[in-house]
Every structure is written in structure tokens, then in C-alpha cells.
Amino acid sequence: MPARIGPAPPVFIGSEIYRALPFARHHPLSIPRVSTVMDLARALGWLPRERYIASPRARTPALSAFHNPVYLEVLQRAEATGDVSEAERERHGLGTLSNPIHPLMFTRPATSAGGALLAAERVRHGGIVHVPGAGTHHAMADRAGGFCYLNDPVLTILHLRRLGLHRVAYVDIDAHHCDGVQAGLAGAPGVLLLSVHEAGRWPFTGALEDDGGGNCLNLPVPRDFNDTEMAHVREHLILPAIEAFAPEAIVLQCGADAVTEDPLSRLALSNNAHVGVLRALRRMTERLIVTGGGGYNPWSVARCWTRIWAEIAGQTVPDRLPREAQEILDALAWPGRAAGRNPPRDWFETLIDPPRPGTLRPGVAAGVATLRARLAAIARLP
Template identity: 60%
Template sequence: MDSPRFIGAEIFRHSSYGRWHPLRVPRVSTVMDLSRALGWLPREQFITAPRARQKALEVWHTPEYLQALQRVEATQQATPEDTRRHDIGSVTNPVYPEIFRRPATAAGGSLLAGELLRNGGIIYNPPGGTHHGMPDRANGFCYLNDPVLAMISLRRNGAQRIAYVDIDAHHCDGVAAGFHGDPDCLMISVHEERLWPRTGPLEDDAGGSALNLPVPRGLNDSEMAFIRYELILPGVAAFRPDAVVLLCGADGVEEDPLAHLSLSNNAHWEVVAALMGMAPRFLVLGGGGYNPWSVGRLWSGVWATLNGHEVPDRLPREAEEVLRGLSFEGNRRGKNPPEHWFTTLRDSPREGPVRQEIRDRVAVLRQRLH
């Protein structure tokens, strides 16, 4: 394809996990609206995500689980057995009106991306990134695992060797389960240590297929740059993948309410830019991110990076109105949002010293590259 493609859908505009759930905030619709307001999303680059059918999802998820999700959506009620067996209806994974349609649309976008990348190119699917989902149960806000489905689709369409890079604040336990011990998959995960799901310790190599880097609280831009240069890029280059999948979760930025890292959105954009061109196929997915302003600004900048658009110092009025129209009820960060959350996309850099514990952990992982 000649230019990157953006996969989105209107289902994400008003769909919410509930009034007090972290995923009550609009995310994908904000990125779509901001990108259009900035003139970055012409019709020819936008693709409406299809809703994946059960048969397509069965390449990784069990029929029983998929049937349970669809039944619960129809009845809007989970039985005790649904919760016990599939964790449907728990506080983390609640029943809501689009409990099957919403994740099936994100998964449909990721499955389609694998097909569209058959001959190479760049695709951005911000609804995707549900990396905690398990074959037979919901997990960590994730009812389906679209990264796993995307990678299966890429394999079906000619990409045998896949490098999966995950910079979400939470470890990709579902993807690790899906590709444990796969010699043609390299998983690199940079995640906050001791943060839920508390998986992915340094010593866990997922059967030889993963480089797990748990990082301490307060990770800054300089430390992420060090990790990018010393681990992510050498690891991907040595692996020589047919495709790179990047999960670009926005919960590592300082303003996110669920994690404790201190990155600016520049750190994420630099990872995106650095991975471009490292394989003929590049798929970028969303992931976590629970502050509506920080996730909308970050993910819009990802799209700018993929297209080579310059991020303006001051947003035009139409884009500013998109950000001023957001609210963040029930969180202290929503009470007095700073003015630059409305008027800019780019954060001020958050640089600092590179702590020795990060240097030491990266050194351990680099030894495994040889």
C-alpha cells in the first residue's frame, strides 16, 4: 500500500464499560476526531473495522467462551458460572451493552490488518491492543486478544517471523501465553514492575521467545531512550522479522491514573519512528491508556509519526475543541486539567538520569541476544 492505513469504527464513540470503570473514557473516537481536525485522516486512508465472526475468533478463543460472551450481550446478565469460568461480569470485566460487539470489532480490525499487510505496508489499529485476553476467559479489561489474532493473521498471510514489541505499562500476559516457546516469535515487553498482572519478570523468557524488562516506577524519557537503543532496536534487528507488531499503550505517561511511570508522549513516538522500516510489515495497536487527554494526544501523535506529519506547536481551533469537549469524571486529574492538554499534542520532554538498575537489567537481556 502507498500510505499508512488507519482502522477505526464508530462503535467506540459511545461504548463504555460503565460509569466508574477505567474504560469509561473515550479514546479511539478522540484520535479519529483529532486526526481529522488536523487534516491527517483523509477518507482514502481510513478503514472501518469489520466485526469478527465467531468462526474467525476460534483460531485462538474457545467456542464456549465466545458463545458465553454473545449470550451475555443479548441478556445483559452474567450467570455465576460465566463469572467463575470466564470472568465475565467481574468488577474488572463487567457486563455492558457491547460486551461482544466492541471487542469483536477491535479483533476484526486486527485480523483484517494481517490480510492487508500481505504485501507489506503500515497499518494503525488503535482500537486494538487487548493483550491480556485469554483463550477461555476475559482478563484485565480484555475480552478477546486481538494482538494474538493479528499475529495469527499475519502468519496466514506470509509473515512467518514476527517481532512483537509492547510498551504498555502492563505486561502482555495473554500474548506471552499465545506464543510461549515459539521460535519464530520475539516478544519484547517493557512494563512497570509489580504492576498488575505481576507477570513478566526479568528471568521469564517465555520458553526462549521473550525479553521481559520490568522497569521501576518513575521511568523517564532518557531511560526509555536507553532501552530503545540498547534493547529494543538491537533485539528486533538481530531477529530479522517479516513483520513488527507494536503495542503502543498510553498508560506509561505521567498523567495516567493506573500506572506510575513518568514518560512523556515523545518517548512513545520515538519508539514508533525507530521501528518503522525494520520489517516490510508494520502494525501498530493501541492498548492501555486511561486519561482521555493523554491517550488521545499520544495516539494522534502516533498517527502523525507513521505519516511523517509535523506536530504543530499549537493546535488549530477545531482540534482544540475536540480536546476541550472531553471530561474525566471521578478522577482528580479531570478536575483541573492544564491548558496544554487542550492546545497541544506534544508533551514537554521528561528527561533524567538512567538508573543503574535499568542498565543492569538491560545488560542481562542483551546477553540473551547473543
């Protein structure tokens, strides 16, 4: 197995499209996320022009590698007309509270998918790419779900395989199970899927015993899952699974909704846990793509993903942010959320969360042990 990332310099794929906020005020995604990461990284001097790539928009032929052409047609028509029929709403999950009709409902996810596909091409011969706008892991081949209209992780993994990489691992540490990725790639040769997600949380999939036809490791974890427990999962499940499978490339979905301040989960991680997983995986591959995903507190998601980029780019994170960076965080708002009315000062002054250690509970350790027993089979996956 490769020992470390190859010589190509790391790059960040973003887009100005993320400055638009097309979701209604009540929607969890009615907050700036990727644009704040871009602004913070630039304010800190971590995103010079040569490290930034503007994301292309994926076209229908590329999206059709996974998505049903009829669904793609309906999605584009809904963006253009602002409406879907009742039959289309029922069939494709469009025009719902989670996946509403809006003016960028095709263009924005197609841009995220285009960035993820470009990332696959960039790492083909070695390297690491951060695509925080990607990571939309709930969309099905012909149906939107969980705020996701297109499934860029599936498209990325399929593209890596087309580029000649025979073994690809997908590691997902979002608070929610990657149901769309598993539906699209369960049983697929040359692919390992590993998800660490909150038990009993929407979409209510990813049970411990669900092996997805043999290539899925699902670890549902309890409420208040802490940094100590994530470190145990990292060292005793994620890294041994990667070592057993020996992938040529890794895609890490780094959703920020597992941090304790996020409103859509009840986990208790600090962003140190995310950095710890990234740091460990980076040592195990020559090709790494790091995406975003969930994250619905504008301060915690921006701080987490900016810190992720610092780790990727080899930058030292200051204990206290300079004034220009603090002003970017000061300008954020969180409509309709009580926590946004009087947020703590550390959300503005530092990217580094205080550690959130805790007890390693027997249920977490038992889940890890159960999945470790399957590693011999993982090593034999075609």
C-alpha cells in the same frame, strides 16, 4: 532485514462503535479514546477518506483461531442477555469489576479484533497500519482479564503467520505486562515477544528471568521510568533484539498508560518516548502494525495516539493546535477524577508533551544488559 516500510500508503482502521461508552462511570474505560483520535485527526486534516477504513467485526471462526469456542459462546450470550451464571463468571472472568457485563462486550472487542486482522492482511505485501482500538493484550484463550475480552494481538500474529510471514516480532510498551499474549504465544515458533512494563504492577507477571520458553524478553522497569531510560532501552535492547531476530513483520502495542499523567501506572514517560520507539521500528521493517492498548486519561491517550498517527502518516505536528482541534479536547471530561476538574492548558493546546528526561538508573541498565546476553539465542529462534 528490510530497511523501511514498503510503498503502500499508511491507513487508519477505526470504527464509530468507539463513540459508545458502555462501561459504568467508575470504570477506567468510561472515557472516549479512539473516537477522539479520529476527530482530532480529521480536524487537523490528517485523515482523508482514502486513508480511513471502517473496521469489520471478526466472526466466531476467525476468533476461534485462539479463543475457546465455549468462551466465545458465553461471551455472546452474556451480551445478548445481560447476565452470566456464577459458574461462567468464575470460569471465564465475566461480570467482574474489570470485565463487567455490558451491551457491547462481544461486539466491540470483536470489532477491534476484526480491525487488527484486516491490518494483517493490509501489510501482507508491505505497509503500515494504525489500529488504535486494538491492543487488548490481557485476554486469555477462555477468560477475560484486565478490561480485555478478546486478545487481538495474538489473533493478529497468528493471522500474519497464516498469511505466510514466518517471523513476526511483537513489541509492547504498555505500562502493564502482556500476560495474555505471552500465555498464547510463549514458545511459538517464528514469534518474538518483547515487553517493557512497570515492575510490581498488575498482572504481576513478566519477570526479568521469564523467557516464556525462549522467545520472550521481559523488562520490568521501576516507578518513574523516564524518557532517558526508554531511549536507552530502545537503542540497547529493542532495536538489537529486532536486528537479531530479523522479523518479516512487527506488531507494536503502543499503550498510552506509560505516560506520567495516567492514573493506572507510576511511570513518567512523555509521548515523545512512544514516537521514538515507533520511528525507530519503522526503519527496520517493511510491515508494521501499530495498535493502541492501555490509556486511561482521556487527554493524554487522545494526544498520544493522534501524534502516533501523525508520525505514521508523515504529518507535521504544530506547536499549537488550531481552534477546531482545541475545541475537541475542551469537550472532554474525566468523571470522578480530581485531575479532570482543572487540567493544565497544554492538554488542550498541543499534542507534544514536554520531554521528561532523567537519570539512567543502574537497575534499568542492568536489566537491559541481562536481556542483551540472550540475543544470540534470539537470533537462533526457529
